[in-house]
Amino acid sequence: MSQSEIWTEKYRPSKFEEVVGQQEILKRVKSLVQSMNIPHLMFAGPAGTGKSTLALIIVKELFKETWRDNYLELNASDERGIDVIRQKVKDFARTKAIENIPFKVIFLDEADALTKEAQQALRRTMENFTNTCRFIMSCNYSSSIIDPIQSRCVVFRFKLLEKKDVAEVIKKIAEKEKLKVDDGAFQTLYESSEGDCRRAINLLQATASISPDINSEMINMISSSTKPSGIRVILDYALAGDFVSARDKLLDVVLKESVSGQELIKAIQKEIWNLQIEPEIKVRLTEKTGEVEFRMTEGSDEFVQLQSLLASFVLAGQGKTL
Amino acid sequence: MIKHNSLAEKYRIKKYFDIIKQDPAVDEVKKFIKEFPKKKALILYGPAGTGKTSLALAAAKENDLEVLELNSSDLRNRAQLEIVLKPATEQMSLFKKGKILLVDEVDGVTGTDIGGIAELMRLVETTKFPMIMTCNDVWQSKLSQLRQKCKIVEMKALQTITIVEILRRVADNEGIKKDISFLNKIAIKSQGDIRAALNDLQSYAGGDISEVDTLERRDVEDNIFNILKKIFKERQPFLDIFDSTKMSLDEILLWLEENIPKEYKNEALAKAYYALGKADVFRGRIYKNQSWRFLIYQNIFQSAGISFAKTNSMPQSFTKYEPPKRILKIWLNNQKMEKKKTISKKYAKYVHCSTKRAMRDFQMIKMIIQKPAVQEQLRLTEDEIAFIKK
Numbered sequence: 001m002s003q004s005e006i007w008t009e010k011y012r013p014s015k016f017e018e019v020v021g022q023q024e025i026l027k028r029v030k031s032l033v034q035s036m037n038i039p040h041l042m043f044a045g046p047a048g049t050g051k052s053t054l055a056l057i058i059v060k061e062l063f064k065e066t067w068r069d070n071y072l073e074l075n076a077s078d079e080r081g082i083d084v085i086r087q088k089v090k091d092f093a094r095t096k097a098i099e100n101i102p103f104k105v106i107f108l109d110e111a112d113a114l115t116k117e118a119q120q121a122l123r124r125t126m127e128n129f130t131n132t133c134r135f136i137m138s139c140n141y142s143s144s145i146i147d148p149i150q151s152r153c154v155v156f157r158f159k160l161l162e163k164k165d166v167a168e169v170i171k172k173i174a175e176k177e178k179l180k181v182d183d184g185a186f187q188t189l190y191e192s193s194e195g196d197c198r199r200a201i202n203l204l205q206a207t208a209s210i211s212p213d214i215n216s217e218m219i220n221m222i223s224s225s226t227k228p229s230g231i232r233v234i235l236d237y238a239l240a241g242d243f244v245s246a247r248d249k250l251l252d253v254v255l256k257e258s259v260s261g262q263e264l265i266k267a268i269q270k271e272i273w274n275l276q277i278e279p280e281i282k283v284r285l286t287e288k289t290g291e292v293e294f295r296m297t298e299g300s301d302e303f304v305q306l307q308s309l310l311a312s313f314v315l316a317g318q319g320k321t322l
Numbered sequence: 323m324i325k326h327n328s329l330a331e332k333y334r335i336k337k338y339f340d341i342i343k344q345d346p347a348v349d350e351v352k353k354f355i356k357e358f359p360k361k362k363a364l365i366l367y368g369p370a371g372t373g374k375t376s377l378a379l380a381a382a383k384e385n386d387l388e389v390l391e392l393n394s395s396d397l398r399n400r401a402q403l404e405i406v407l408k409p410a411t412e413q414m415s416l417f418k419k420g421k422i423l424l425v426d427e428v429d430g431v432t433g434t435d436i437g438g439i440a441e442l443m444r445l446v447e448t449t450k451f452p453m454i455m456t457c458n459d460v461w462q463s464k465l466s467q468l469r470q471k472c473k474i475v476e477m478k479a480l481q482t483i484t485i486v487e488i489l490r491r492v493a494d495n496e497g498i499k500k501d502i503s504f505l506n507k508i509a510i511k512s513q514g515d516i517r518a519a520l521n522d523l524q525s526y527a528g529g530d531i532s533e534v535d536t537l538e539r540r541d542v543e544d545n546i547f548n549i550l551k552k553i554f555k556e557r558q559p560f561l562d563i564f565d566s567t568k569m570s571l572d573e574i575l576l577w578l579e580e581n582i583p584k585e586y587k588n589e590a591l592a593k594a595y596y597a598l599g600k601a602d603v604f605r606g607r608i609y610k611n612q613s614w615r616f617l618i619y620q621n622i623f624q625s626a627g628i629s630f631a632k633t634n635s636m637p638q639s640f641t642k643y644e645p646p647k648r649i650l651k652i653w654l655n656n657q658k659m660e661k662k663k664t665i666s667k668k669y670a671k672y673v674h675c676s677t678k679r680a681m682r683d684f685q686m687i688k689m690i691i692q693k694p695a696v697q698e699q700l701r702l703t704e705d706e707i708a709f710i711k712k
Contacts, residue, residue: 005696052674075676206689243583255655258681299606308599311592
């Protein structure tokens with residue numbers, strides 16, 4: 001198979017030795033794998049810290065060339081409903097692993113996207129197939145996974161990659177791809193990717209698609225063009241009392257840029273402190289923003305909630321609050 | 323003599339069977355009883371108030387049969403049915419009269435009547451008397467097996483002219499003096515439901531025509547525009563305002579969401595959206611926990627909550643309300659974004675991340691997948707390649 005042209009894949013470590021950061025976890029996982037038996041595992045930690053990579057290394061080490069036959073990757077945030085997952089798991093687990101290892105491995109990515117009810121159902125599925133399958137689950141916070149599942153897994157907590165780790169990865173890629181990356185660019189790549197290695201590499205490749213000479217300014221340009229734009233415009237309309245324009249722009253941003261309500265609300269929360277309004281009102285608006293963010297996690301309609309927030313901004317524009 | 327409380331009951335058999343006897347259904351029922359046990363059961367189906375039950379009762383009377391009537395709640399369980407029906411189906415009545423079994427509203431036999439349908443099936447097979455069932459919709463799936471064992475007869479909604487004729491006879495008989503236009507109004511309003519027409523005749527027997535007008539107005543479905551107008555312009559605790567529309571609370575919420583800024587500004591705007599936001603919170607909880615009790619909160623916040631968002635009621639001037647645009651926009655956008663989604667899906671699978679994340683980072687990914695080699699690896703179609711080149 002030809003080498004991938006997408007760098008996050010091309011430079012994804014395939015051996016324990018190649019992994020950068022998470023050294024404590026590596027040591028423990030490695031010894032588990034060497035015993036040719038693993039318990040259910042849970043990888044908790046932020047995006048781009050090596051959870052999927054480690055899962056892939058584990059199956060490659062266990063099954064060598066036949067890893068593809070013995071490995072199933074599911075993404076909980078894409079597979080709608082536990083029934084789909086259960087069916088896929090069932091189909092996959094029906095046949096035994098061919099190798100001298102008596103189980104297959106299922107990697108359930110973003111397991112925290114499952115509702116509590118779905119997790120309960122998943123727990124039963126895990127029990128039913130415990131002889132033939134091992135689960136590796138990834139999530140951002142282990143607290144969003146129900147206790148019965150956690151207690152069946154060995155939990156590993158992944159930390160954000162440090163600046164030197166990200167720099168090491170970038171340096172290696174830059175060398176291989178013959179890029180010139182100046183010192184400022186390393187700093188900027190780390191900052192705008194917030195320790196997310198996948199994002200840092202993507203950002204590097206996107207920038208490199210324009211020029212092999214990479215500096216801080218270019219990275220900033222690419223990075224800001226890939227972040228939700230127009231937040232300020234929305235808020236400015238609202239502060240000026242033009243609610244309808246603010247709302248139209250809001251819908252526009254949500255639709256055209258596939259930004260989730262959660263991301264928007266985070267961006268709004270940050271932007272509040274750059275606005276030209278009384279600090280006291282900023283505090284009140286922050287309170288409202290927090291309430292809206294909470295409601296979204298609770299299952300409210302994102303657009304209705306964002307509109308109610310915008311209406312508060314209209315008042316704030318006149319120096320008032322509800 | 324039995325004193326009937328309602329005209330609909332009193333004239334159930336006596337009068338209007340005379341009139342509807344031209345209906346082909348009447349012959350079908352007569353034939354069924356005559357030929358029994360060739361077919362053991364018959365299902366009469368049709369809209370409410372078309373005379374299904376009456377026809378069954380009338381047929382029994384004509385053949386001098388005793389009626390053993392069951393309703394769906396009697397079918398609650400097997401044991402109960404056994405007690406009611408075993409003797410009835412297996413021995414002749416004391417007075418040597420034949421019997422007819424009438425099971426009304428079999429579509430009311432739902433999932434909670436465990437074994438209800440199964441029991442009906444068994445009854446159909448074992449009954450020693452003609453069995454007549456009624457229902458509104460015979461074609462629903464839960465009745466499919468039952469359907470195969472029974473003769474099916476449709477009863478159509480009564481024509482207005484037939485209803486007027488029945489009303490006229492009943493009015494004569496009861497000494498109700500009403501002119502024909504009054505009866506016409508009631509008949510039209512009933513939409514083919516003779517029971518409703520007779521009930522209306524009874525309730526307006528002492529009144530005059532003008533009352534029928536108010537009655538009609540009250541019954542006309544209040545359209546969403548009127549509802550919005552009342553909520554936005556007036557200042558009242560409109561707790562049951564949504565009872566007059568068939569639109570769901572969730573859909574009304576979208577209408578309110580769209581039109582609030584047309585009426586309210588500043589503080590009222592903020593308060594109205596605050597109330598709408600609260601209504602939405604309860605809506606979310608209803609869906610999440612199936613706690614339908616919360617409907618009342620959603621209802622109050624999106625009616626009274628919005629009505630009281632302003633400090634004074636507003637002049638009744640005309641405002642052009644618009645239907646919710648958001649859903650349409652989202653739909654149109656989804657159509658447009660279909661390519662983005664399929665590309666993201668391919669990319670996500672290739673690099674082991676979620677499609678959602680790929681959609682989010684699409685601007686960046688788009689730059690990365692411009693290379694033909696990458697496009698080949700992802701197996702992008704020509705359409706998809708054209709999409710990312712835009």
